[in-house]
Amino acid sequence: MKFEKIPSIAVTRLAVYARKLEHLDQKGEEVVSSVRLADICRINPAQVRKDLAYFGQFGIRGLGYYVKGLLLEISKILGLDREWHFGLVGVGNLGWALLKHAQSVKKGYSFVAAFDKRPNRIGLKVGDIRVEPLESMKCMVKEKGVEIGVIAVKPEWAQDAADRLVSAGVRGILNFAPVELNSPASVSIENVDFSLKLGVLCYRLTTAKSKRHHITSKLGA
Numbered sequence: 001m002k003f004e005k006i007p008s009i010a011v012t013r014l015a016v017y018a019r020k021l022e023h024l025d026q027k028g029e030e031v032v033s034s035v036r037l038a039d040i041c042r043i044n045p046a047q048v049r050k051d052l053a054y055f056g057q058f059g060i061r062g063l064g065y066y067v068k069g070l071l072l073e074i075s076k077i078l079g080l081d082r083e084w085h086f087g088l089v090g091v092g093n094l095g096w097a098l099l100k101h102a103q104s105v106k107k108g109y110s111f112v113a114a115f116d117k118r119p120n121r122i123g124l125k126v127g128d129i130r131v132e133p134l135e136s137m138k139c140m141v142k143e144k145g146v147e148i149g150v151i152a153v154k155p156e157w158a159q160d161a162a163d164r165l166v167s168a169g170v171r172g173i174l175n176f177a178p179v180e181l182n183s184p185a186s187v188s189i190e191n192v193d194f195s196l197k198l199g200v201l202c203y204r205l206t207t208a209k210s211k212r213h214h215i216t217s218k219l220g221a
Contacts, residue, residue, distance in 0.1 A: 089137075
């Protein structure tokens with residue numbers, strides 16, 4: 001298996017498969033076919049088989065996939081079979097919500113540190129997490145074993161937050177700020193862009209409305 005040749009979109013779909021398999025497992029289903037999994041994920045069955053084939057052979061011809069087994073294999077591939085330590089930069093409304101949410105679910109990650117530049121935020125606590133000043137980031141990242149940085153600050157502060165995380169030794173960043181970040185090639189960045197997702201959603205709604213209007217017009221003709 002040559003990881004460099006695997007499309008990033010295939011990895012994204014792998015995470016979707018894992019989520020759907022979790023639901024099937026919770027419902028007590030033991031086996032799922034590529035056709036059923038594809039239908040649940042709203043994609044083509046051939047795409048499911050192709051995506052999984054990048055990583056190995058998991059199914060049984062004529063039967064399908066064992067739900068628990070496939071979920072376990074995908075979790076290993078995605079690195080979700082262990083717990084990752086997150087460090088949050090920016091404890092505003094979004095950051096606060098992320099911290100609170102993480103404490104209510106068990107999804108293979110936990111926030112172990114939080115940072116902010118505003119004096120009125122420093123010292124606040126969410127569960128066991130105390131908000132620390134940015135100046136303490138290097139020390140805290142090492143002490144807490146932070147592996148992934150989560151940026152939830154204003155766009156104009158995002159690059160400084162990223163630079164500080166990289167300088168502290170963090171090599172993975174999840175960025176909620178609507179801005180492109182500059183980083184060394186050794187650092188992986190994933191952007192969570194609300195405006196992009198909104199654009200896709202609005203397009204789908206507009207397209208669906210146009211289709212309904214077209215059908216209504218034809219029926220009335």
